[in-house]
Amino acid sequence: MNLHPDTHAAPATLTHEGEAILFPPLPYDIGARADAATANPALQKIVSSAARLKDTGRKTICPDVFGDNYNAMRAHAGAIKQHTLDHADHYLEQFVDHATAAGATVHFAADAEQANAICLDIARDEGGRLCVKSKSMVTEETHLVPALERIGVETVESDLGEFIIQIDGDAPSHIVQPMIHKDRTSVGRAFERVLNVPYTEEPEALAAIARDHLRDKYRHADLGITGANFLVADTGSVVICTNEGNGRFCSSAPRVHVVVAGFEKLLPRCEHLALFLKLLARSATQQPLTCYTHVMTGPRRGAEPDGPEQMHIILVDNGRSEILRAPSRELLRCIRCGACLNACPVYRTIGGHAYGGVYSGPIGALVTPLLRGLENYRDLPHASSLCGACYEACPVKIDIPRHLIRLRAEQNRQRISKASDRLMYRLWGASLRYPVTYRIAGFMQKLMMRWGARRHGTLEQGDRYRDRGWIEHAPGPLSGWTSQRDLPTPTASDFRHWWRHRDGDRP
Numbered sequence: 001m002n003l004h005p006d007t008h009a010a011p012a013t014l015t016h017e018g019e020a021i022l023f024p025p026l027p028y029d030i031g032a033r034a035d036a037a038t039a040n041p042a043l044q045k046i047v048s049s050a051a052r053l054k055d056t057g058r059k060t061i062c063p064d065v066f067g068d069n070y071n072a073m074r075a076h077a078g079a080i081k082q083h084t085l086d087h088a089d090h091y092l093e094q095f096v097d098h099a100t101a102a103g104a105t106v107h108f109a110a111d112a113e114q115a116n117a118i119c120l121d122i123a124r125d126e127g128g129r130l131c132v133k134s135k136s137m138v139t140e141e142t143h144l145v146p147a148l149e150r151i152g153v154e155t156v157e158s159d160l161g162e163f164i165i166q167i168d169g170d171a172p173s174h175i176v177q178p179m180i181h182k183d184r185t186s187v188g189r190a191f192e193r194v195l196n197v198p199y200t201e202e203p204e205a206l207a208a209i210a211r212d213h214l215r216d217k218y219r220h221a222d223l224g225i226t227g228a229n230f231l232v233a234d235t236g237s238v239v240i241c242t243n244e245g246n247g248r249f250c251s252s253a254p255r256v257h258v259v260v261a262g263f264e265k266l267l268p269r270c271e272h273l274a275l276f277l278k279l280l281a282r283s284a285t286q287q288p289l290t291c292y293t294h295v296m297t298g299p300r301r302g303a304e305p306d307g308p309e310q311m312h313i314i315l316v317d318n319g320r321s322e323i324l325r326a327p328s329r330e331l332l333r334c335i336r337c338g339a340c341l342n343a344c345p346v347y348r349t350i351g352g353h354a355y356g357g358v359y360s361g362p363i364g365a366l367v368t369p370l371l372r373g374l375e376n377y378r379d380l381p382h383a384s385s386l387c388g389a390c391y392e393a394c395p396v397k398i399d400i401p402r403h404l405i406r407l408r409a410e411q412n413r414q415r416i417s418k419a420s421d422r423l424m425y426r427l428w429g430a431s432l433r434y435p436v437t438y439r440i441a442g443f444m445q446k447l448m449m450r451w452g453a454r455r456h457g458t459l460e461q462g463d464r465y466r467d468r469g470w471i472e473h474a475p476g477p478l479s480g481w482t483s484q485r486d487l488p489t490p491t492a493s494d495f496r497h498w499w500r501h502r503d504g505d506r507p
């Protein structure tokens with residue numbers, strides 16, 4: 001049965017202003033959103049405290065549980081993913097063979113349009129009218145929900161965070177905690193406005209309202225869409241990890257289950273899940289395991305009491321093959337745990353929407369330009385202090401800082417970066433090449449900064465090591481540095497001088 005928009009209009013509760021947040025006009029300039037975020041202390045407080053809490057939890061629980069083996073386990077997990085990506089064609093073939101043998105239908109989608117077209121065809125062919133969907137980053141990439149609604153399939157996000165985002169016309173801002181930027185008050189207001197319930201900001205009451213609403217949708221849904229945390233090659237299984245059980249409802253209650261996943265989710269063998277499930281849960285939510293882990297191999301068989309009649313698996317490329325070919329292959333190891341976002345001081349300051357894409361934080365600063373064009377996101381590889389916290393947090397040891405530097409170099413090579421930036425980096429590089437130029441550059445920099453501190457800040461007099469000052473307003477193009485912070489000036493003396501005269505000279 002073909003559905004027509006007129007026969008089953010999407011309810012007014014499903015709004016998509018959020019699309020504009022994830023898909024801004026290109027080329028994207030991070031400046032306006034980053035400025036707005038840094039000028040919003042309430043947003044910073046919410047995002048920063050939630051992310052810090054998760055980061056501190058991960059730092060405590062991972063070494064506590066894994067002990068000295070933690071780094072070895074990260075390295076091992078990284079090596080398994082790297083091996084799988086190095087032999088992606090082999091494992092992909094294995095996965096397709098086993099999934100097909102188990103009764104699933106596997107589709108390949110080269111890009112977002114194709115992925116959506118396949119899903120819409122399934123919905124039309126099966127007469128889908130109501131779809132329940134669990135969290136899936138790939139479907140955000142492909143704009144699947146609006147596409148389904150355009151053909152009249154009401155599509156309801158069932159992950160609590162995504163549900164709130166959906167009814168509030170917002171967009172997710174974190175891979176694992178999509179509504180990290182929202183507080184209880186805004187959730188209560190959205191429920192009152194859209195679901196027509198009395199205002200409350202009690203978490204239990206809000207969860208109960210959402211549960212009532214969603215239970216009804218599960219009962220009547222004829223289409224269920226999920227993502228996949230892992231695809232197991234040697235069994236053809238799809239694995240999804242959730243904490244709310246919504247993934248189970250979406251995959252089992254409706255007659256047709258559609259899995260939409262990037263092919264990088266592959267793991268060679270079922271036994272590898274033991275390592276990855278532990279690392280994922282501890283890195284993402286600091287749990288031993290997520291509350292629900294579903295391993296699904298094909299649709300319902302024979303006399304089995306539940307499960308879908310049909311299972312479709314759509315394997316999406318949408319730019320991943322390019323990443324697989326390029327020196328960025330390592331990035332496809334990502335298991336979307338969100339730990340690098342929580343650890344990142346830039347993410348904690350500007351939040352996820354400032355990144356202007358589906359993926360935010362350090363991994364988003366790499367993946368978004370690679371998926372949607374380096375020339376379209378030339379600020380993102382620079383949205384990092386290169387402190388290395390993301391690398392320390394990553395359970396599959398993706399060397400994010402190294403890739404950020406590589407993308408910056410690539411921007412220079414392709415002359416995508418600003419001419420003034422290229423000139424500055426060239427001069428900087430030249431000054432670092434020889435000791436004499438390094439010393440001259442250091443001396444000049446010190447003179448300029450001390451002059452700047454006298455003119456635009458403070459310079460406290462003290463002895464040669466203590467006459468520090470601060471530049472409060474740097475001039476011209478350097479003003480960005482001091483718009484959020486003061487810049488410390490060097491002392492009158494320097495390290496080399498102190499080192500030569502260190503005996504008894506340093507206070």
Ligand code: SF4
Binds near residue numbers: 175335341396
């Ligand atoms: S890059 Fe690493 S830390 Fe960041 S989301 Fe992916 S797996 Fe997690």
